Amino acid sequence: MSVSVIGAGAFGTALAVVLAAKGPVTLWGRDVAWRGENPRLPGVVLPNTLRPTDRLDDALAETVLLALPAQVLGGFLAQHGAMLDGRNLISCAKGIDLQTLQGPSALIRGACPDATVAVLTGPSFAADIARGLPTALTLACEDADAAEALQAQLSTGALRLYRSTDVTGAEFGGALKNVIAIAAGAAIGAGYGDSARASVITRGFAEMTRLATALGARPETLTGLSGLGDLVLTSTSEQSRNFRFGLALGHGRDFGAGTTVEGAATARAVAALAPQLGVDLPISQLVAGLAQGHIAMEHALDILLNRPLKEE
Numbered sequence: 001m002s003v004s005v006i007g008a009g010a011f012g013t014a015l016a017v018v019l020a021a022k023g024p025v026t027l028w029g030r031d032v033a034w035r036g037e038n039p040r041l042p043g044v045v046l047p048n049t050l051r052p053t054d055r056l057d058d059a060l061a062e063t064v065l066l067a068l069p070a071q072v073l074g075g076f077l078a079q080h081g082a083m084l085d086g087r088n089l090i091s092c093a094k095g096i097d098l099q100t101l102q103g104p105s106a107l108i109r110g111a112c113p114d115a116t117v118a119v120l121t122g123p124s125f126a127a128d129i130a131r132g133l134p135t136a137l138t139l140a141c142e143d144a145d146a147a148e149a150l151q152a153q154l155s156t157g158a159l160r161l162y163r164s165t166d167v168t169g170a171e172f173g174g175a176l177k178n179v180i181a182i183a184a185g186a187a188i189g190a191g192y193g194d195s196a197r198a199s200v201i202t203r204g205f206a207e208m209t210r211l212a213t214a215l216g217a218r219p220e221t222l223t224g225l226s227g228l229g230d231l232v233l234t235s236t237s238e239q240s241r242n243f244r245f246g247l248a249l250g251h252g253r254d255f256g257a258g259t260t261v262e263g264a265a266t267a268r269a270v271a272a273l274a275p276q277l278g279v280d281l282p283i284s285q286l287v288a289g290l291a292q293g294h295i296a297m298e299h300a301l302d303i304l305l306n307r308p309l310k311e312e
């Protein structure tokens with residue numbers, strides 16, 4: 001099966017680099033005028049078996065990894081879905097679409113009804129994957145046979161994929177951890193300390209589980225790589241853009257525009273979903289308010305701590 005990657009950002013390029021060790025890979029991006037090294041992934045030399053292109057019709061393999069940001073995916077599919085239909089389409093985006101409040105797999109299914117839809121998610125920084133460091137991810141697809149075939153196709157010596165049929169659990173775990181990582185960063189940035197961060201991670205994980213299971217996810221998926229695994233990575237590493245965005249909020253500093261911070265828009269989507277699903281998500285709703293500037297950092301702690309005491 002041939003492979004292509006749509007989206008020449010850090011993650012799409014990193015995946016293309018490692019998969020190109022197994023065979024030819026085409027990488028589509030809007031602007032691939034750079035040659036040899038993608039500025040979004042500095043220091044990584046592209047192998048000869050990786051072919052960048054800005055022509056979409058030139059990048060339509062049997063298996064297509066969609067590595068665009070979540071808020072961009074819907075528009076891209078509306079424009080190009082027909083060209084992509086009928087293939088194995090694997091979402092690598094970690095977010096919830098603000099317009100539809102859907103995860104990437106539902107967007108893909110809507111635009112490409114004859115595709116086999118899967119998600120690839122889990123704890124992984126693009127720079128680590130591109131350097132060939134050992135990484136374990138979840139490949140989720142409702143069709144168990146397709147999941148097994150894609151797992152074999154996309155695993156490499158250092159990139160170890162575990163398969164799952166719980167697409168909702170895998171993709172919502174990956175999206176929601178970004179929101180909680182912002183909260184963890186804000187707690188550290190504001191000087192609340194490591195104990196407070198551990199509370200945010202733990203109570204945030206409870207929120208992730210509540211929301212994802214209300215949407216039909218299996219609870220055990222949330223304890224796997226795509227949920228807890230990625231939450232731990234993203235809430236504890238300054239390599240994470242979501243964590244660094246939270247740090248800036250906590251410090252009261254501006255954060256560079258143009259950096260992909262999936263958790264900011266996803267927090268707003270979560271805040272809209274919570275009342276629809278009847279779930280209580282105080283940390284995520286706080287992040288939505290902070291990210292939009294509706295809540296000031298100095299009030300954030302009071303909002304969380306002044307809620308009624310409850311059973312764990």
Ligand SMILES: NC(=O)c1ccc[n+]([C@@H]2O[C@H](COP(=O)([O-])OP(=O)(O)OC[C@H]3O[C@@H](n4cnc5c(N)ncnc54)[C@H](O)[C@@H]3O)[C@@H](O)[C@H]2O)c1
Binds near residue numbers: 012067075093
């Ligand atoms: N970077 C990581 O370490 C990492 C790891 C795992 C998953 N992800 C996920 O992968 C997704 C992409 O993140 P990234 O890190 O590659 O982002 P990035 O900021 O490095 O790159 C985003 C890319 O999207 C392109 N883009 C933006 N709008 C577009 C449009 N309308 N049409 C076509 N292309 C457009 C940009 O040109 C850029 O190449 C996110 O959902 C992220 O959560 C990233």
Ligand SMILES: O=P(O)(O)OC[C@H](O)CO
Binds near residue numbers: 124125126
């Ligand atoms: O840099 P972030 O915060 O988008 O995180 C990247 C990956 O999702 C970590 O698994």
